[in-house]
Amino acid sequence: MIVELGAFVLILALALAAFQTGFAVAGRLRRSPMLAGAAQGAALASALAVALAFAVLVYAFVISDFSVANVAANSHTDKPMLYKVAAAWGSHEGSLLLWCLVMTGFGAVLARARGLPFGLKTSAVATQGLLSLLFLAFAVFTSNPFARLDPAPFQGASLNPLLQDPALAFHPPLLYVGYVGLSVCFSLAVAALIEGRPNSSFWPAWGRWVRPWALASWAFLTVGITLGAFWAYYELGWGGWWFWDPVENASFMPWLAAAALLHSAVVTERRGALAGWTTFLALLAFTFSMLGAFLVRSGILTSVHAFAVDPKRGMMLLAILGATAGLAFALFAWRAPKLKGGGLFAPVSREGALILNNLFLTAAAATVLLGTLYPLLLEAVSGATISVGPPYFALTFVPLMAVALIILPAGPLLAWKRGDLKGVGQRLMAAAGLTVLVAVAGWLMFEPKKALSALGIGLGGWLVLGALAEWAERTRLFRAPLAETLRRARALPLGAWGMTLAHAGLGVFVLGAVVETGYRIEASRPLAIGQSVEAGRWTVRLDSVAVIEGPNYLAEQGRMTVTRNDGAAPQTVTAERRFFPAGGQTTTEVGLDFRGLDDVYVVLGERARAEDGAQAWNVRVWWNPWARLIFLGPLIMAFGGVLSLLDRRLRVAVGKRKARAS
Amino acid sequence: MKRVFLSAVAAMALSASAAFAEPPPIPDRPLADAAQEARAQALFDDIRCVVCQHEAIADSPAAIAADLRGLVRDQIAAGATDEQIRADLVRRYGDFVLFKPPVRIGTLVLWFGPLGLIVLGGLALLWRGRRGGGEQAAVDVPLTAEEDARLQDILSGHDIRRDPDAKPSND
Numbered sequence: 001m002i003v004e005l006g007a008f009v010l011i012l013a014l015a016l017a018a019f020q021t022g023f024a025v026a027g028r029l030r031r032s033p034m035l036a037g038a039a040q041g042a043a044l045a046s047a048l049a050v051a052l053a054f055a056v057l058v059y060a061f062v063i064s065d066f067s068v069a070n071v072a073a074n075s076h077t078d079k080p081m082l083y084k085v086a087a088a089w090g091s092h093e094g095s096l097l098l099w100c101l102v103m104t105g106f107g108a109v110l111a112r113a114r115g116l117p118f119g120l121k122t123s124a125v126a127t128q129g130l131l132s133l134l135f136l137a138f139a140v141f142t143s144n145p146f147a148r149l150d151p152a153p154f155q156g157a158s159l160n161p162l163l164q165d166p167a168l169a170f171h172p173p174l175l176y177v178g179y180v181g182l183s184v185c186f187s188l189a190v191a192a193l194i195e196g197r198p199n200s201s202f203w204p205a206w207g208r209w210v211r212p213w214a215l216a217s218w219a220f221l222t223v224g225i226t227l228g229a230f231w232a233y234y235e236l237g238w239g240g241w242w243f244w245d246p247v248e249n250a251s252f253m254p255w256l257a258a259a260a261l262l263h264s265a266v267v268t269e270r271r272g273a274l275a276g277w278t279t280f281l282a283l284l285a286f287t288f289s290m291l292g293a294f295l296v297r298s299g300i301l302t303s304v305h306a307f308a309v310d311p312k313r314g315m316m317l318l319a320i321l322g323a324t325a326g327l328a329f330a331l332f333a334w335r336a337p338k339l340k341g342g343g344l345f346a347p348v349s350r351e352g353a354l355i356l357n358n359l360f361l362t363a364a365a366a367t368v369l370l371g372t373l374y375p376l377l378l379e380a381v382s383g384a385t386i387s388v389g390p391p392y393f394a395l396t397f398v399p400l401m402a403v404a405l406i407i408l409p410a411g412p413l414l415a416w417k418r419g420d421l422k423g424v425g426q427r428l429m430a431a432a433g434l435t436v437l438v439a440v441a442g443w444l445m446f447e448p449k450k451a452l453s454a455l456g457i458g459l460g461g462w463l464v465l466g467a468l469a470e471w472a473e474r475t476r477l478f479r480a481p482l483a484e485t486l487r488r489a490r491a492l493p494l495g496a497w498g499m500t501l502a503h504a505g506l507g508v509f510v511l512g513a514v515v516e517t518g519y520r521i522e523a524s525r526p527l528a529i530g531q532s533v534e535a536g537r538w539t540v541r542l543d544s545v546a547v548i549e550g551p552n553y554l555a556e557q558g559r560m561t562v563t564r565n566d567g568a569a570p571q572t573v574t575a576e577r578r579f580f581p582a583g584g585q586t587t588t589e590v591g592l593d594f595r596g597l598d599d600v601y602v603v604l605g606e607r608a609r610a611e612d613g614a615q616a617w618n619v620r621v622w623w624n625p626w627a628r629l630i631f632l633g634p635l636i637m638a639f640g641g642v643l644s645l646l647d648r649r650l651r652v653a654v655g656k657r658k659a660r661a662s
Numbered sequence: 663m664k665r666v667f668l669s670a671v672a673a674m675a676l677s678a679s680a681a682f683a684e685p686p687p688i689p690d691r692p693l694a695d696a697a698q699e700a701r702a703q704a705l706f707d708d709i710r711c712v713v714c715q716h717e718a719i720a721d722s723p724a725a726i727a728a729d730l731r732g733l734v735r736d737q738i739a740a741g742a743t744d745e746q747i748r749a750d751l752v753r754r755y756g757d758f759v760l761f762k763p764p765v766r767i768g769t770l771v772l773w774f775g776p777l778g779l780i781v782l783g784g785l786a787l788l789w790r791g792r793r794g795g796g797e798q799a800a801v802d803v804p805l806t807a808e809e810d811a812r813l814q815d816i817l818s819g820h821d822i823r824r825d826p827d828a829k830p831s832n833d
Contacts, residue, residue, distance in 0.1 A: 238717075240721070243717075243718075355787065359784065359787070364776075370776065378768055378769070387758050388761070389716070390718075391707075400780065618690075
């Protein structure tokens with residue numbers, strides 16, 4: 001009965017989204033605050049209805065109601081509670097409901113937002129309502145999560161055990177907040193194209209409304225992608241963390257577009273310039289989100305992360321993507337040329353630097369798009385099959401970003417309107433000198449010597465030092481008394497702290513990625529009990545292997561001792577191979593030995609025979625130097641984003657004032 | 663009793679591994695020469711496991727990946743160059759087997775698209791800058807009356823962000 005209630009409120013939410021769209025359109029056309037208010041009410045009610053439907057789905061999973069097809073296909077009574085709950089968004093239907101929940105939830109926040117002019121807000125509410133309508137219709141008509149099974153099976157088929165992991169339980173919700181948060185940017189962009197006026201104070205205010213959404217979406221995407229990469233790192237047991245897999249790329253494109261958007265929105269907000277370009281990016285970012293959803297759910301890509309294959313759903317999603325993005329970009333082509341606004345600036349200026357940033361970030365996003373879709377297009381056109389993998393991106397994406405990152409530290413030091421390149425050079429002199437030292441130190445520190453990796457270490461150092469130099473500049477570090485520096489640091493707006501942290505975090509990530517990629521050492525051998533294998537400066541000895549019983553799996557658990565090659569600093573790690581009887585799958589649980597910034601990464605493989613014929617296990621060991629920084633860096637970046645978001649002084653108060661002015 | 667039974671099931675299941683139908687993969691036997699083994703490892707990262715989902719043979723537990731690793735090692739031991747090994751794999755499995763697609767007519771856009779975008783974008787920016795050249799020059803001449811008024815406005819503490827630029831913009 002409760003499940004039928006879920007199905008019912010989901011249909012109700014669809015109807016409410018239709019009302020939201022209809023009322024908002026009518027309210028805008030007739031300039032009727034009453035109709036617009038009704039649309040806002042419908043948006044709120046629609047969000048509540050989806051929230052109720054989602055709660056019902058979670059409830060069905062919690063009580064293991066196997067008469068619900070989705071629960072039967074994705075859960076099992078033996079599963080720990082966390083994963084029963086997480087299974088609610090582990091399938092196509094459940095995750096689509098989560099998508100709708102975030103979309104209508106943000107629609108409600110948008111409907112409650114204060115300070116937006118009537119026309120802009122009503123148009124945005126209408127657009128967001130239309131998006132919700134389309135995705136809810138998709139859920140109700142093709143992917144109903146509440147479909148019943150008759151007769152109900154006695155036991156469920158369980159979730160893919162690879163997904164039974166804390167990182168992956170939280171990875172989809174975080175990612176979806178990011179993906180779907182960009183829908184609000186999309187709606188605001190469509191509204192701006194309808195309502196915007198050239199050369200007015202409209203655009204700075206609009207930039208101010210769009211930027212928090214872009215920033216929040218970007219921060220959530222950052223954490224979501226990082227969790228996903230961390231999951232791939234320790235759950236797949238391949239020793240790597242990013243494989244340029246099509247589905248990883250699908251999440252990376254919106255991230256790059258959102259990063260470009262939040263930078264160009266700054267220019268629009270501060271200077272009223274780049275209005276057309278910022279709206280374009282806002283449309284593009286959510287289009288990439290929808291493209292990602294299409295790629296993952298249609299089954300046209302094969303990937304470890306992809307959902308079940310269903311061409312009909314794929315066609316529906318493609319239709320939604322084509323209709324919304326097509327209409328929005330058509331509107332853009334028609335309206336954008338008339339929307340010029342904003343101030344003048346010289347090529348060498350903060351604006352100019354941010355334009356360069358945007359040029360490189362969009363080219364990078366386009367590169368990822370090319371690499372992801374090209375094999376599909378080429379096969380469709382010529383029948384030739386190719387694979388695009390890490391070597392392609394190493395030759396295209398990486399140099400592109402490297403150039404962008406070399407320029408990056410200069411940007412924040414340039415003045416608005418007209419910058420002084422020579423002055424910036426002088427202020428970055430110390431950072432540049434230290435960067436050379438960092439690169440030389442990197443070259444000396446690691447074996448074998450690799451010039452390119454040393455340059456990469458220098459680049460990471462340059463980003464961190466450049467961010468610090470900018471902070472030192474603002475606080476007059478070493479040039480004013482310490483008390484003055486502290487006073488200035490306290491007075492720095494949170495947005496400035498956020499930027500410094502985000503850029504430094506990027507440098508931390510680059511350091512980790514370069515060192516891990518350049519100097520990781522792998523070794524693999526069949527080991528009998530008591531035998532050991534060496535990887536670089538570490539020795540791993542297999543002490544014992546036992547069969548253990550988990551809640552819904554059986555495992556072989558290997559206990560191993562990791563020591564330095566001279567036998568010092570022993571640490572015990574356990575690695576498992578798990579067998580899940582419900583689905584007949586086997587997974588690996590990596591043993592991770594944290595050594596400062598490094599990981600010693602141990603995988604227990606299949607049974608094998610040692611050279612002397614004794615019982616042995618294939619053990620694979622990686623020494624991943626500085627791997628910690630790969631995951632720490634993006635978290636610092638996201639934290640910077642959150643700090644910037646909390647800068648209410650800049651955002652709310654001035655936004656209101658500008659709204660009144662316009 | 664149950665535990666003993668489960669242990670036996672687990673032992674069977676785990677030793678039989680995921681591949682019930684396939685013969686067990688050939689165990690990896692690293693090459694004796696460290697430099698040759700390093701070459702082999704580097705190649706493994708660039709060769710796709712042809713039956714897997716976007717996995718390199720370096721990572722894949724599939725039997726064919728193990729076979730391919732053995733093949734690459736044998737060829738390295740026999741003195742083949744990396745290029746010869748790649749060419750041999752492409753002859754057997756097509757371009758699909760390499761994660762680095764070949765540069766030919768059909769892949770020109772793939773390989774040179776990113777650079778092309780940067781160049782085009784840069785040219786577009788230059789063109790816009792040049793088109794707005796008259797206004798750009800204004801940056802270097804003394805303030806106009808309008809700008810002077812605005813400067814006074816700013817210095818006297820009025821709303822700094824109000825932007826009275828009414829001129830055609832250059833962006």
